Amino acid sequence: MTIRIFEPLFHARSATFVGASNDPGKWGFRTLKHMIDGGFEGNIYPVNPKENEIQGLTAFKSITDLPDTPDLAVIIVPPPAVPAVIRECVAKGIKAGIIITAGFAETNAEGERLQKEIVETAREGGMIFTGPNCNGLMSPRNKQYIQFPSFYVPPGPIGIITQSGNVMDSLSYQIGMHGFGCSVCVASGNEALLHSEDYLEYLGDDPHTKVILSYIEGFKDGERFMEIAGRVGKKKPIVMLKAGKTQAGARAAASHTAAIAGSDAVFDAICRQSGVIRAGSLDELLHMGLAFLRQPLPKGRGLGIVTAGGGWxxxxxxxxxxLGFDVVKLPDETIRELDKLLPAWWNRGNPVDLVAGAAVDNIFKSIELVMQCPSVDAMMFLSIMPAMRKETFDQPHNAVEREEWGKQMIVAIANAMDEFNAIADKYGKPLVVASEHMWANQYEQAAIEYAVGGRNAICYRMPGAAARVLDALVKYGSYVNRKS
Amino acid sequence: MTIRIFEPLFHARSATFVGASNDPGKWGFRTLKHMIDGGFEGNIYPVNPKENEIQGLTAFKSITDLPDTPDLAVIIVPPPAVPAVIRECVAKGIKAGIIITAGFAETNAEGERLQKEIVETAREGGMIFTGPNCNGLMSPRNKQYIQFPSFYVPPGPIGIITQSGNVMDSLSYQIGMHGFGCSVCVASGNEALLHSEDYLEYLGDDPHTKVILSYIEGFKDGERFMEIAGRVGKKKPIVMLKAGKTQAGARAAASHTAAIAGSDAVFDAICRQSGVIRAGSLDELLHMGLAFLRQPLPKGRGLGIVTAGGGWxxxxxxxxxxLGFDVVKLPDETIRELDKLLPAWWNRGNPVDLVAGAAVDNIFKSIELVMQCPSVDAMMFLSIMPAMRKETFDQPHNAVEREEWGKQMIVAIANAMDEFNAIADKYGKPLVVASEHMWANQYEQAAIEYAVGGRNAICYRMPGAAARVLDALVKYGSYVNRKS
Incomplete structure (x- = not known):
């Protein structure tokens, strides 16, 4: 497939909603509402034989009645009505569809038959479609939000392909909360016609997509996926979360998207072969994806840790x-240099425990000294407070002053992240940061996450999360450097 | 030891700070400042031979000069000066101390010698002390905050024993952010005199402590720990995070708190034998602890899942x-009853996928139907939005209305948590909930966590976290029901 056939799907200039509704309890209401509220700039044509106006837009009785041919048809009618709608789309010359409707191959034999029928009709008519049994797609640069939740992820470099609609929702939501954005997000549903690997190929070619995150329950065509992933992975990182690993999970996947989960060992082999980085949870998927946007790829597993907290x-x-990292012994020379910077009782080991009392300049110098060790391929820094270029223990009692002080603290954290990023760039080695922000109230916590995202960075909450991110960076680094 | 000898340590009526300072860069400043700012109601006597006044309080030249005998001495002088201070404390009749100072057994032979000396002096003088090399303790009901960060966890039912100061800080901080509070938190440092098991024994007897969370790098006396933990665990749950599992971790632990990490397998055996629940990360430690405050203990591993999101x-x-749960096949009778409540295309399996369109009453009824199955010992509910007794898709565009709407949504979530808790109580089986809140902005996210905590509940962010909590509940349930 070429990237061009996806244009009407991902960058529609106009769209029709078949099954659009004025009833807030219906999907035909919500998907349309979010498309309107998201600010879509092209024409939107609601189709519903019983209405003259839907959500302020002129409604049409059928696709045949539309004044022109929209790029995209969003279909939200009951399953038995879908085949006729697809035939009408084809007759009208519509090139792309999204079938939200559930009740196909994931339910019973009749559903499976219906699904086959719509695939054949679309194929013959030169139409592509997403779904059925999905909850839409988002193309933020095109302000095209065909989705269930009232959250509009901003444009950005992250592409999402998922076989679960609520995974698309929660992932894109978290990306937005962290101050990042998405190129295209698609919930692929039953993948009757377009498969995960088709979207993967598209995102591989899409210049706006820098990293691809994917949730999968089962492959329709494992070999083709491997071939495409192997190729796309050389251009940009692919991080995947596979569900349906256990028997209970596989049963649930079958009834969810009619997916055949397949063996977990086979999936692992596919990932290793094709350079796909595997995440263990939704949070990991997010954390790894954000790291790939910013961090240099390490050349090996030699690790330096600098910490402002012993237990951490x-x-x-x-x-x-x-995870297989070598927390290296620092050379004597490095220890001697660190002796000049740190309090007398520092631990002279790796992790370098800064202990209280190190001056902020010396903290950054210490990190650089560790970075300079040839045996160090990657670094982790823990507990950001002493690395902030702001007195952090002068919290005012007065509420107004306290609020202003909080804002300054957030800026100081974002600035410190810039300094960390600059060191990573200077040495071409990743430097990941994990920290609590114990001065912050709940609201400031959230604001920190967002402000740090504005610097194209993420400060992980826990050392374990930061470690798993480094592991992903090493794995992808070794894939792109593999001779083949 | 009896609970009484801990009184001057955990419920001091007055305290002296030896090494108190007016220099904001020093520990002698921060610990004293936080004690004052925390609202301690007893007398505080700063001791520093060079000052007449410290942070607004009259300073004394030495302990000998104090006008009376305080319950507690907080010691923040350099290592070589500590033995003399302990001798003065004993001479004055002070019964408890906290030695913040680092530079003892965790550094070198001289440090080890000093540490032995202070232990002997204290033992002979009938004085107990926490540390050295620790960052204090908090006793919120006594407004006694001897600590490094400017965060004051409120009083509550959670006791914390940790061999890392920054773990105490981040754990108590997260507890506060989740709307809960602490009975006593102690950072035990090098445990020269008082060991983790001593604090454990104290918290076991403390009527305000309902659950005990602990971070440990190594035991001073594994057998005594096991004996005490086994006993305390019959009264209240103990959840522990063990660090220093790997060689790199063990090396770091040795230089951090002079702890001998010991084999991980041995620690596992100790936990199983003594009913200690093991957490894999700080987040798990927190999540498990909060669950024990509220959830009934399950009798087995039969599990029912009800979800409003297929992928989740x-x-x-x-x-x-x-984790070893049996996601049970629901009886035909239950399926038939669920058929009456759910849309025709629901999946008829476990997880029960509610699919969009189930009425809120029917959601709670569905959960109850699954709870009633004899094969179900515990339940998980995923994705809270459809279970809220409030229209959730009517987000206003106007900013003022939007803010008010957000507040109503938060109340609706807290109310839903009450309903979940009531079902758990009715059937005596745990019901854990995991959900995103995709309508919420960053600030509302944080407010939800806090509001839900106000209902003595926690809504986990991810299904994996909820699963690990259920596992902890099962393990503890089987320990307390064990015949012995």
Missing amino acids: GVMAADACEE | GVMAADACEE
């Missing part, structure tokens, strides 16, 4: 060694 | 089966 250092060392 | 259901089934 121990937990980080555990988490990293368990 | 698959991920939950995976996570639960991997």
Whole structure:
């Protein structure tokens, strides 16, 4: 397939909603409402034989009645009515569809028959479609939000392909909350016609997509996926979360999207072969994706840790060694240089425990000294407070002053993240940061996440999360450097 | 030891700070400042030979000069000066101390010698002390905040024992952010005199402590720990996070708190034998602790899942089966009853996928139907929005109305949590909930967490976290029901 056939799907200039509704309890209401509220700039044609106006837009009795041919048809009518709608789309010359409707191959034999019928009609008519049994797609640059939740992820470099609508929703939501954005998000549903690997090929060619995140329950065509992933992975990182690993999960997947989950070992092999990075949870999927946007790829597993908290250092060392990192012994020369910067009672080991009392300049110099060690391929820094170029223990009691102080603290964190990023760039080695922000109230916590995202960075909450991100960076680094 | 000897440590009526300072860069400043700002109501006597006044309080030249005998001495002088201070404390009749100072057994032979000396002096003088090399303790009911960060966790039912100060800080901070509070938190440092098991014994007897969370790098006396934990665990749950599992972690632990990490397998055996629930990360430690405050203990591993999101259901089934849960086949009778409540295309399996369109009353009824199955010992509910007794898709565009709407949504979530808790109580089986809140902005996210905590509940962010909590509940349930 070429990237061009996806244009009407992902960058529609106009769209019809078949099954549009004025009833707020219906999907035909919500998907249309979010398309309107999201600010779509092209024509929108609601289709519903019983209405003259829907959500302020002129409604049409059928697709045949539309004044022109829209790029995209969003279909939200009951299953038995879908085949006729697809035939009408084809007759009208509509090139792309999204079938939200559930009740096809994931339910019973009749559903399976209906699904076959719509695939054949669309194929013969030169139409592509997403779904059925999906909850839409988002193309933020095109302000094209065909979705269930009232959240509009901004444009950005992250592409999402998922076989679960609520995974698309929660992932894009979290991306927005972290101050990042998406190129295209698609919930592929039953994948009757377009498969995950088709979207993957599209996102591989899409210049706006820098990293691809995917949730999958089962492959329709594992070999083709491998071939495409292997190719796309050389251009940009692909991170995947596979569900349906266990028997209970596989049963649930079958009834969810009619997916055949397949063996977990086979999936692991596919990932290794094709350079796909595997995430263990939704949070990991997000964390790894954001790291790929910013961090240099490490050349090996030699690790340096600098920490402003002893316990966090121990937990980080555990988490990293368990993942196969070598928390290296620092050269004597480096220890001697660090001796000049740190309080007399520092631990002279790796993790470098800064202990209280190190000056902020010396903290950054210490990180650089560790970065300079040839045996260090990647670094982790823990507990950001002492690395902030702001007195952090002067919290005012007065509420107005306290609020202003909080804002300054957030800026100071974002600035510190810039300094960390600059060191990573200077040495071409990743430097991931994990920290609590114990001065912050709940609202400031959330604001920190967003402000740090504005610097194209993420500050992980826990050392374990930061360790898993480093592992993903190493794995992808070794894939792109593989001779083949 | 009896609970009484801990009184001057945890419920001091007055305290002296030896090494108190007016220099904001020093620990002697921060610990004293936080004690004052925390609202401690007893006398505070700063001791510093060079000052007449410290942070607005009259300063004294030495302990000998104090006008009376305080309950507690907080010691923040350099290591070589500590033995003399302990001798003065004993001479004055002070019964408890906290030695913040680092530079003892965790550094070198001289440090080890000093540490032995202070232990001997204190023992002979009938004085107990926490540390050295720790960052204090908090006793919120006594407004006694001797700590590094400017965060004051409120009083509540959670006791914390940790060998890392920054773990105490981040854990108590997260507890506060989740709307809960602490009975006593102690950072035990090098445990020269008082060990983790001593604090455990104290918290076991403390009527205000309902659950005990602990971070440990190594035991001073594994057998005594086991004996005490086994006893305390029959009265209240103990959840522990063990660090120093790997070689890198163990090395870091040795230089952090002079802890001998010991084998991970041995720790596992100790936990199983003594009913200690093991957490894999700080987040798990928190999540498990909060669950024990509220949830009934399950009798087995039969699990029912009800989900408003298909993908989340698959991920939950995976996570639960991997932990050894049996995601049970629902009886035909239950399926028939559910048929009356759910849309025709529901999946007729477990997880029960509610699909869009189930009425809110029917959602709660569906959960009850699954609860009633004899094979179900515990339940998980995923994605809270459809279970809220409030129209959730009517988000206003106007900013003022939007803010008010957000507040109503938060109340609706808290109310839904009450309904879930009531079902758990009615059937005596745990019901854990995981959900995103995709309508919420960053600030509302944080407010939800806090509001839900006000109902003595927690809504987990991800199915995996909820699964690990259920596993902890089962393990503890089987320990307390064990005949012995």
